[in-house]
Amino acid sequence: MLKNGLKALIIIGAALLLHKTAFAAELVELPVEELAKESVLPIFDKSVSVKNRRVVTAGRVDANLFYGMALTEPIYDVSKFGASAYYNWNEDNAIGLLFAKNSSGLSTYSNQLHKEYGLDYNRAPKPEMTIMADYNVKVFYGKMSLTKSMVINTMLFGSGALGMVKFENKSYAALALGIGQKFYFSPQWALRFDLRLYMNQAPIPFKKNSMNDGSTGNTSNPIPAKDSFEERLTYTTNLDVGLSYLF
Amino acid sequence: MRKQLLLLIATSMIMPVVSEAQTAKKAPAKRTAQPAARRAVAPPNAKQQLAKALQMAQNGQYAAAANNLFTLARKPELAAERPQIKYILGTMLMQLKLYQTAAFQFVDVIRSGNPRYSKPAIEKLSIVADGLGDDTILNYAISRVDLNSIPASQKDMVYYRLGEIQRRNGQFAKAIDMFGRVGANSSYYFQALYNRGLSELEANEVPAAITVFQNMIEARGAAPVTDTNKVQAQLALARAFYQKKDWDQAIEAYSQVPRDTLAWHDAVFEQSWAMLRAARFRSAMSNFQTLHSAYYEDFYMPESLLLRSIVYLYICKYDEMEKVLNLFETTYGPIRAKIGNFIKSTNDNTYYYQELEKAKIIKTTDKSANLHLPYIVLRNIMDQGDVKRAMNYLARLNQEKARVEGSPTFRASALGQYSLKIIANRMKNTKLAVGDMMKAHLLNMRAELHDLYEQAGFIRYEMINGRKESVKKKIAGKDLGEQIDDNVNRKFYIENGFQYYPFQGEFWLDEIGNYHYLGKQSCE
Numbered sequence: 001m002l003k004n005g006l007k008a009l010i011i012i013g014a015a016l017l018l019h020k021t022a023f024a025a026e027l028v029e030l031p032v033e034e035l036a037k038e039s040v041l042p043i044f045d046k047s048v049s050v051k052n053r054r055v056v057t058a059g060r061v062d063a064n065l066f067y068g069m070a071l072t073e074p075i076y077d078v079s080k081f082g083a084s085a086y087y088n089w090n091e092d093n094a095i096g097l098l099f100a101k102n103s104s105g106l107s108t109y110s111n112q113l114h115k116e117y118g119l120d121y122n123r124a125p126k127p128e129m130t131i132m133a134d135y136n137v138k139v140f141y142g143k144m145s146l147t148k149s150m151v152i153n154t155m156l157f158g159s160g161a162l163g164m165v166k167f168e169n170k171s172y173a174a175l176a177l178g179i180g181q182k183f184y185f186s187p188q189w190a191l192r193f194d195l196r197l198y199m200n201q202a203p204i205p206f207k208k209n210s211m212n213d214g215s216t217g218n219t220s221n222p223i224p225a226k227d228s229f230e231e232r233l234t235y236t237t238n239l240d241v242g243l244s245y246l247f
Numbered sequence: 248m249r250k251q252l253l254l255l256i257a258t259s260m261i262m263p264v265v266s267e268a269q270t271a272k273k274a275p276a277k278r279t280a281q282p283a284a285r286r287a288v289a290p291p292n293a294k295q296q297l298a299k300a301l302q303m304a305q306n307g308q309y310a311a312a313a314n315n316l317f318t319l320a321r322k323p324e325l326a327a328e329r330p331q332i333k334y335i336l337g338t339m340l341m342q343l344k345l346y347q348t349a350a351f352q353f354v355d356v357i358r359s360g361n362p363r364y365s366k367p368a369i370e371k372l373s374i375v376a377d378g379l380g381d382d383t384i385l386n387y388a389i390s391r392v393d394l395n396s397i398p399a400s401q402k403d404m405v406y407y408r409l410g411e412i413q414r415r416n417g418q419f420a421k422a423i424d425m426f427g428r429v430g431a432n433s434s435y436y437f438q439a440l441y442n443r444g445l446s447e448l449e450a451n452e453v454p455a456a457i458t459v460f461q462n463m464i465e466a467r468g469a470a471p472v473t474d475t476n477k478v479q480a481q482l483a484l485a486r487a488f489y490q491k492k493d494w495d496q497a498i499e500a501y502s503q504v505p506r507d508t509l510a511w512h513d514a515v516f517e518q519s520w521a522m523l524r525a526a527r528f529r530s531a532m533s534n535f536q537t538l539h540s541a542y543y544e545d546f547y548m549p550e551s552l553l554l555r556s557i558v559y560l561y562i563c564k565y566d567e568m569e570k571v572l573n574l575f576e577t578t579y580g581p582i583r584a585k586i587g588n589f590i591k592s593t594n595d596n597t598y599y600y601q602e603l604e605k606a607k608i609i610k611t612t613d614k615s616a617n618l619h620l621p622y623i624v625l626r627n628i629m630d631q632g633d634v635k636r637a638m639n640y641l642a643r644l645n646q647e648k649a650r651v652e653g654s655p656t657f658r659a660s661a662l663g664q665y666s667l668k669i670i671a672n673r674m675k676n677t678k679l680a681v682g683d684m685m686k687a688h689l690l691n692m693r694a695e696l697h698d699l700y701e702q703a704g705f706i707r708y709e710m711i712n713g714r715k716e717s718v719k720k721k722i723a724g725k726d727l728g729e730q731i732d733d734n735v736n737r738k739f740y741i742e743n744g745f746q747y748y749p750f751q752g753e754f755w756l757d758e759i760g761n762y763h764y765l766g767k768q769s770c771e
Contacts, residue, residue: 040472040507042759044542045610051541052752143753153753 057088066242077103094136118216124205125168125226132163153184169226174200194240203229313339317662330361346375348666380640403433419450437476460484494525532764540754547627583696596682
């Protein structure tokens with residue numbers, strides 16, 4: 001409750017601050033006859049939505065460092081850290097490689113289960129890393145102004161990646177589909193957000209009579225072999241947040 | 248059209264007999280004096296061939312009929328029937344949409360002076376030339392037209408074309424009369440109305456022109472916002488108000504030109520002149536932000552840079568003014584030199600045309616081409632009315648050529664070969680004519696740039712003078728109070744040619760036309 005209240009206060013405070021900044025400049029009133037009278041666009045031989053782009057990606061490489069969070073992961077540590085690099089062969093398409101290293105621990109929920117029921121999910125094989133070839137299609141280049149003196153260019157893109165997810169005992173082929181958004185606060189630097197749905201075979205960590213370590217007084221189960229876990233198609237939603245630099 | 252054609256062929260089938268009878272009647276009188284005339288009488292075999300060809304035409308076998316008629320028209324024994332044969336041949340070719348080849352048949356008929364076929368041939372030639380957009384043939388046909396004998400269906404077209412010719416010759420009163428005769432139901436009505444208004448403007452009858460354009464806009468009220476007739480009338484109305492020196496009305500009329508039309512760019516530029524004349528400097532400056540944006544980098548508009556510098560002079564922004572004058576010199580100096588070198592380097596019209604053709608490829612595709620002239624110059628020439636019209640004519644000739652080549656049988660025939668020869672010849676001559684037009688435009692551009700350079704010199708002088716006066720005032724302590732841009736370092740914007748536009752020259756299509764100058768004048 002207190003947490004939510006604090007959040008609300010921060011949001012209101014930020015809104016007031018931005019509001020003040022936005023109207024800090026002199027208010028200029030323009031004569032009505034100078035304002036555009038219809039909503040149509042000028043005709044050009046080859047019409048393009050933006051000329052003299054501030055952020056030019058064609059023929060350039062962008063490198064990214066990111067933090068990833070598995071939004072729907074119940075057992076393993078939800079965090080991973082990674083790096084990726086893309087080659088933009090034009091303003092619409094890019095191809096790259098991404099590598100992510102998973103944190104080795106367990107999720108808060110797993111720790112709770114351990115504390116209360118003695119279930120030790122360290123016994124299950126954990127995901128270690130992900131390596132994928134990622135294709136990005138940049139569908140929308142835009143801009144937004146937070147204040148009258150600052151403009152941020154935005155880029156919305158779709159992504160499709162194919163690669164491997166390596167668990168402690170085995171590697172699995174993986175497919176990831178997603179959507180991403182970049183916010184360029186300079187022609188080189190951007191904040192990059194990627195929301196991906198991963199699909200891959202993965203071991204099921206809930207193996208009967210194998211997970212209890214006896215720490216809560218129950219009978220301790222023998223430690224299962226990592227390869228003994230059954231597998232199934234697993235879906236994980238992942239949000240990556242990172243910094244991107246365009247070379 | 249088909250009914251008329253059948254009637255024509257039906258009557259024509261009787262014609263050889265009549266023609267023979269007439270020849271037979273006249274024969275005794277000419278027997279001693281002109282023995283050759285007797286030889287010209289068609290033998291029965293030729294008559295049969297002619298009847299067969301006409302039968303084919305009647306049955307809708309236009310290509311076969313045209314081929315036969317073409318052969319028959321060359322036979323000396325059918326010399327007396329030649330105008331008739333050529334006339335029908337022309338009509339067949341019209342059916343086959345081979346307008347250029349048809350036009351040549353009608354010209355031959357007119358030249359023959361045959362009283363029966365000359366008049367309808369003129370009528371047909373007018374229609375064909377009108378469709379082709381061939382000025383030479385059109386003028387030839389129209390100049391021979393007897394207004395009293397034209398069928399009602401063609402009168403409007405002839406009045407319109409006659410008006411055009413008279414307007415071109417500076418006979419504005421006559422042109423106004425001719426345009427005024429075009430009926431309200433005619434497809435030429437709005438073009439005639441527009442041209443009438445222009446003629447009135449040229450005759451300095453401004454109020455009458457304003458009424459014409461207003462009526463035209465009203466009549467097209469239900470048409471879409473981008474309707475060509477409506478937009479052109481709107482632009483013409485704005486120009487008429489400008490000519491009347493009614494700056495406010497002109498500005499308002501210019502602002503009504505929709506942005507998604509080709510006329511909009513001209514409207515914005517001309518509106519800036521009106522704004523300058525109305526002393527609305529801030530408004531004029533707003534327009535320049537659009538006019539000098541990257542969207543118009545391919546547009547030739549030296550005058551707009553000078554106009555911008557003049558507005559800066561009025562609001563005493565000498566740094567910006569210098570920037571714009573330098574921009575004018577760095578942009579148009581090399582252009583002027585290149586135009587001069589090009590004109591000196593060749594006199595060959597074909598070479599001129601080829602240069603234009605290369606620019607056309609660039610304009611219509613993304614392909615690059617090795618040009619000898621700057622693209623903005625060639626683009627400007629391509630947008631000139633006479634060049635556009637000639638290029639359209641060339642496009643129609645190309646279509647006709649494709650039609651001939653599309654049928655291998657027809658192409659191999661004597662008529663097919665003859666058509667290709669005519670089309671090739673017309674294309675060659677039109678290209679030469681386009682080259683000639685281009686040369687004339689280049690000469691005009693060179694002269695215009697020479698004149699603008701002189702003006703730039705005067706403006707620069709005024710700038711130096713203004714700066715001097717400003718410094719004098721500063722020294723005398725008569726400086727201005729605080730300005731809106733006093734706290735802003737304008738150097739960056741001036742260096743980059745921008746105006747309080749902090750996005751480093753990133754221009755968005757949906758912003759074009761919405762830029763607003765927020766500076767104030769720095770004068771006392």
